[in-house]
Amino acid sequence: MAEFRTTFTIPKAQNKISLDSQLITLGSCFADVVGNQLKNNKLKIEVNPLGTLFNPLSIFKVLSPDYQLADERLFIENQSTWFHYDFHSQFFASSKKELAQTINENINDLSTKLQSANFALITFGTAFIYKLLSTPVYVANCHKMPNKLFEKDLLSVKDICKSFAILHKQLKTANPDLRIILTLSPVRHTKEGIPENQISKSILRAACHYLTADYTDVEYFPAFELMMDDLRDYRFYKADLIHPNEVAENYIYEKFADTYFDEELKSFIADWNQIKKRLAHRPFNEQSAVHQQFLSTLLVDLEKISTRIDVSEEIKELKSKLL
Numbered sequence: 001m002a003e004f005r006t007t008f009t010i011p012k013a014q015n016k017i018s019l020d021s022q023l024i025t026l027g028s029c030f031a032d033v034v035g036n037q038l039k040n041n042k043l044k045i046e047v048n049p050l051g052t053l054f055n056p057l058s059i060f061k062v063l064s065p066d067y068q069l070a071d072e073r074l075f076i077e078n079q080s081t082w083f084h085y086d087f088h089s090q091f092f093a094s095s096k097k098e099l100a101q102t103i104n105e106n107i108n109d110l111s112t113k114l115q116s117a118n119f120a121l122i123t124f125g126t127a128f129i130y131k132l133l134s135t136p137v138y139v140a141n142c143h144k145m146p147n148k149l150f151e152k153d154l155l156s157v158k159d160i161c162k163s164f165a166i167l168h169k170q171l172k173t174a175n176p177d178l179r180i181i182l183t184l185s186p187v188r189h190t191k192e193g194i195p196e197n198q199i200s201k202s203i204l205r206a207a208c209h210y211l212t213a214d215y216t217d218v219e220y221f222p223a224f225e226l227m228m229d230d231l232r233d234y235r236f237y238k239a240d241l242i243h244p245n246e247v248a249e250n251y252i253y254e255k256f257a258d259t260y261f262d263e264e265l266k267s268f269i270a271d272w273n274q275i276k277k278r279l280a281h282r283p284f285n286e287q288s289a290v291h292q293q294f295l296s297t298l299l300v301d302l303e304k305i306s307t308r309i310d311v312s313e314e315i316k317e318l319k320s321k322l323l
Helices: 029-040 056-063 096-114 157-174 194-214 223-230 246-260 263-279 289-305 312-321
Strands: 022-027 044-047 075-078 081-084 119-124 128-132 137-139 150-154 179-184 218-221
Touching: 022 029, 022 056, 022 096, 029 044, 029 119, 029 179, 029 246, 056 096, 056 119, 056 137, 056 157, 075 096, 081 096, 096 157, 119 194, 150 194, 157 194, 179 194, 179 223, 194 218, 218 246, 223 246, 263 289, 289 312
Parallel strands: 022 044, 022 119, 119 179, 179 218
Antiparallel strands: 075 081, 128 137, 128 150
16 A cells, blocks of 8 residues: 655664653743653653743753843833743743742752753754844843834854853753753744745754754754654644644654653553553442442552652542542
């Protein structure tokens, strides 16, 4: 039978993720997608702790161990709400002091976790970036402020690689064992224009190529290529025709797992998925003897697995259902 897809082989990673690995995802919204999949499978992970960031320079800036305090020049007030140009709009507060405290707590917490993390998964979204003219510095988010305040720019491969070199040295000084996995978001930034999106993605992909060639502890996972070639069909997109749908997200995640998970972790996740299905079971009669026995058996299995992962919430909920 003829093959109607363009599949390709992804080399297995030599440095595998285990159940005990500590991970951090950062960058575009695709970092949330992969990160939440890993979190749902009980891996030790921080999922995009600094919020959604799209361009590489903004990611590198806040990821740097030297970024300790939010830049005072970049706080803005809009409709009685405070934001910061270095961060996504999910970071907001009713006062500048409150926002600064929240941001700095997150920055310090991330800096601490980076010192012991085994893997950092960084997802680039766009090479377009905006400069705040009054400063002037590049910003991560314009927070719907007037266009006249900014100047649009397009990063070069050299810009990205040069900035990464500084960050890499800092991260490796703090944690010599940290490995970095780069990905390119399959989400298309059509608001920039289709040709412009292609230019942007091309720059990001070229930068990833050179970074993996220059650093032995930096790898690239082809999430973008899986979406653009293997899943080249609009049936794998959400209704906006921009974002991958759940089928595509799961497919790309499964490819990631097959590439990076060690055999013990794969075996554990298979067992955990069976337990999750049992946890999701909804009986006709919760008080029946049959269901109560089902819950008791499930509780035993959860308590056995609790020596390896945190299932305290699942155990608590289950016990509340036992008579």
